[in-house]
Amino acid sequence: MKPIIKSAASQTALPLRFPAHPVAGLAGTSFKHEHLQDILAEANQGSFFEVHAENYMGAGGSPHHALERVRRDHPVSLHGVCMSIGGPQPLDKAHLQRFRALVERYEPALVSEHLAWSTHETTFFNDLLPLPYTQATLARVSDHIDEVQAAIGRPILLENPSTYVAFRQSTMSETDFIRAVARRTGCGLLLDVNNVFVSATNHGFSALDYLSDFPLAEVGEIHLAGHADATDDEGERLLIDSHDGPVGDAVWKLFEIVIGRLGPVPTLIEWDSAIPAWPVLRAEALAAREIMDRYVNAILPEARNAAA
Structure with missing residues (x-):
């Protein structure tokens, strides 16, 4: 008999289609179809794979066939890029239902989305756009996260953004805003260390200070990526979160500082x-x-105090 799981959103019993592979302490990669045969050829590699949800919203075909083969042997992280959590308009109901269907179909170990907006009316932009950090934005983001979590029956992880502009009307820091969202909604956090470095360089603040103020206790996953070093129209240095190369040395150093506090969070x-x-x-x-x-044995001071 197959084990049964329940969706809190629907309260409907669902058969468990895939093994419940643990993700704790693993380091993984984005799943790219050109790597499928290499991945299948490696046994017991102790890894997990992340996919962008929007690439799998069709009903079937080769994308699903490939992902099903990977999911049988590895945990999967489902990463949304088009939910527009921070957008001013209501969430797209059809998109949310397709997202929910993917969660139920693949039973991902981790589910995440971005602190950003990316839609206008019926148009989906190819960018994750920044937000002003105000009480009005906080209420809107929190409501949207509550809606997503109710639909899929589980908490999501919210990713900190990489930004290239800041809003004068912001009334709180990014870290305070993210902390408030987590408290209101019960969501976890996805800490993208490359995004921290990119934003810190572009806006001239300290990445270390940002990380010191970040609610690390809520982090359930970490992202690392490469960035491009460019210049803006005024000749000033501008980093782009490009995901097209190896992780930079400065990002590795920040990552080690974070892991030194958190221990081996899935990365x-x-x-x-x-x-x-x-x-x-x-x-x-x-x-x-x-x-x-x-x-391996590193834990946050807050966790040590709670255990004392």
């Missing part, structure tokens, strides 16, 4: 364009795992 290498051969991408994940293994 994913994002590499979404200029896709390298599988051994190159796999080596990035192994580098992350090596750092994680140094801090």
Whole structure:
């Protein structure tokens, strides 16, 4: 007899279609179809794979066939990019239902979305756009997260953004805003360390200060990625969250600081364009795992105090 899980949103019993592989302490990579045969050829690699939800919202075909093969042997992280959590208009109901169907179909170990907006009326933009951090935005983001979590029957992880502009009307810091969202909604957080470095460089603040104020106790997943070093129209340095190369040295250093506090939180290498051969991408994940293994026994001071 197959084990049964229940969707809190529907209270309907569902058959467990895939093994419940643990994700704790693993280092993973974005799943790219050109790597499928290499992935299947490796046994017991101790990894997980992340997919963008919007690439799997069709009913079937080769994308689902490939993902099903990967999911049988590995945990999967489902990462949404078009929910427009921070958008001024209501969430797209059809999109949310397709997202829910994916959660029920693949039983991902982790589910996440972005602190951003990306839609206008019926148009989906190819960018994750920033938000002003105000009480009105806080209420809207929290309501949207509540709606998503009610639909899928589980908490999501909310990812901190990479930004290139800041809003004068913001009345709180990004870290205070993220902390308030987590408290209101019960969601967890996805800490993208590359995004922290990109935003800190672009806006001239300290990445270390940002991380010191970030609610690390709520972090359920970490992202690492490469960035492009460019200049803006005025000749000033501008970093772009490009996901098209290896993780930078400064980002690795920040990652080790975070892992030193948190211990081995599931960590994913994002590499979404200029896709390298599988051994190159796999080596990035192994580098992350090596750092994680140094801090197996590290826990947050808050956790130590709670256990005392």
